[in-house]
Amino acid sequence: MKKMLTITLAVLMLCTMVVPAFASTTSLTTTVPEATYTLNIPADQEIPFGKTKMDIGNITVSDSAGFAEGKDLQVTISYDDFTAEGVDTTIPYRLYLAADDSYTGNYSSTSKALTSGTAILFEGKTNGAVAEKVVMDTNYSQGGQATQLSISVVRFYASSEDWGKALAGEYTSTITFTAEVVVSE
Amino acid sequence: MKNKETAFMKLLHGAVVFLSFLLIVLYPSAVQAQTTQLTTTVPNQITVSLQIIGDGIVMLNGKYYSTSAELTLPQNAPIRLTFTARQPDTEVKVLYKGKAVHMDGAYTATIEKCADGDTLRVEFIQQQIPQTGDESKNFILILLITLSTIGMLWMIKFEKEETDAKIS
DSSP: OHHHHHHHHHHHHHHHOOOSOOOOOOOOOOOOOOOEEEEEOOOOEEOOTTOOEEEEEOOEEEEEEOOOTTEEEEEEEEEOOBEETTOOOOBOOEEEEEEOTTTTSOGGGGEEEOOTTEEEEEOBOTTSOBOSSOEEEEEEEETTEEEEEEEEEEEEEOOHHHHHHOOSEEEEEEEEEEEEEEEOO | OHHHHHHHHHHHHHHHHHHHHHHHHHSOOSOEEEEEEEEEEEOOEEEEEEEEESSEEEEETTEEESSOEEEEEETTOOEEEEEEESSSSEEEEEEETTEEOOBSSSSEEEESOOOTTOEEEEEEEEOOOOOOHHHHHHHHHHHHHHHHHHHHHHHHHHHHHHHHHHHO
16 A cells, blocks of 8 residues: 555656756748749651751740749750661661851851750749740850850751661651759759 | 468558559659650662763762762652753753653753663763854964065065165
8 A cells, every 4th residue: 555655656746847948849841832834845747758957846945933043944855766667777867956047147056966865954044934945055256255046946867878778668766855853053 | 360460560561662662653753754756758769770971960869970870769759850060061961761851950850750770861961162253364364464474574675685786
C-alpha cells in the first residue's frame, strides 16, 4: 500500500512540475507555381525527293508564364537519318537555325548548325515569361557587341549525293523536341 | 504464427516498393517532349546515258557534267537541264533518243520523262564567224597605198637621176 502511494505521489509531482522553458513553432509555407508555356514546333511534313534545302517551320514559345527570375526554357532537338522499312540505305540530313538575313544580306553569318542533341534556349524575361524566339549572335558587331537576331526558320539540308544513293522506298524520320525549365547559367 | 507475420511483412515491403515505383512513373514530369515527323518517298530509279559533244558544262538536277556520263535518275520525274558554253558564240543543241528537244530558253531545257537505257545528247556547236566585205576592202586599200608609195619613190628616184644627168 505504501509503495503504491509513493508511486502515485511521484507521478503527481512530475505532472505538476513547472517547466521553465516553453517552445512554440510557426510554420511558413510557400508554393512555387509551375511554369506554363506552349512550345510550337514544325508540323509533320513530306520532303520532296531530291530536295536539298527546305524551310520546315520554326520553333517558338507562346503563352509562357510563371518563370521565376533566373529560369529559362531549354529545348533539346534530336533526330536521326531518314530510314525506310526493308531498305538498307538511309538518307542523312542536317537541320539549321536561320535568322532573317535581310539585315546582313549574308546567309552564312545568320545560320547555326543544329546537330542532333543540340539544346537551344528561350531566355527568361523579368515579367515571368520567356522569349518567344531563340536569339543568336551573328558575325556582325555594332558598338563592339555582336549583333543578335531572332531565329525565323528551321532549315532542312540533304545533299544531292545522298539522295542519289538512296534506294526506292517510303522513308521517315522523327525530330524530337524535349523541353524543360532550367536555371539560367 | 511467426511465419504468418514474416509473410505479411514481405507483402507490406512489396506493396511499398510497388507504390513507390508507381509514384515515380506517374509523377508529372517537368520535361515535355513533342515530335515532328518528316517523310519522303524515293522513287524507283533509271539509268540514262548523257553524251556531251563540244566544250561546255551541263547542269542536270543540280549536278554538273562536262564529260559524258551514265546517270541514275528518278523514274517518272522531269529532268531540268541548264547549259554553260565555255566558248563564245556557241549554240546548244539537245537530242533525246535522237530527236531534238525543245529549248525553254537559249541555255535551258526540260525533259518531262526519261526511260531506262535512253540516251541524252548535248552538243555545244561553236558558230563560224562569216567573212565581212570590210576585210577585202582594207586589203585593196593597203595594196593601193603600198603601190602608190612605191610609185612615188620610183618617180623621185627617176627625177633625181634625170637632174643628175642634166648637171653632168
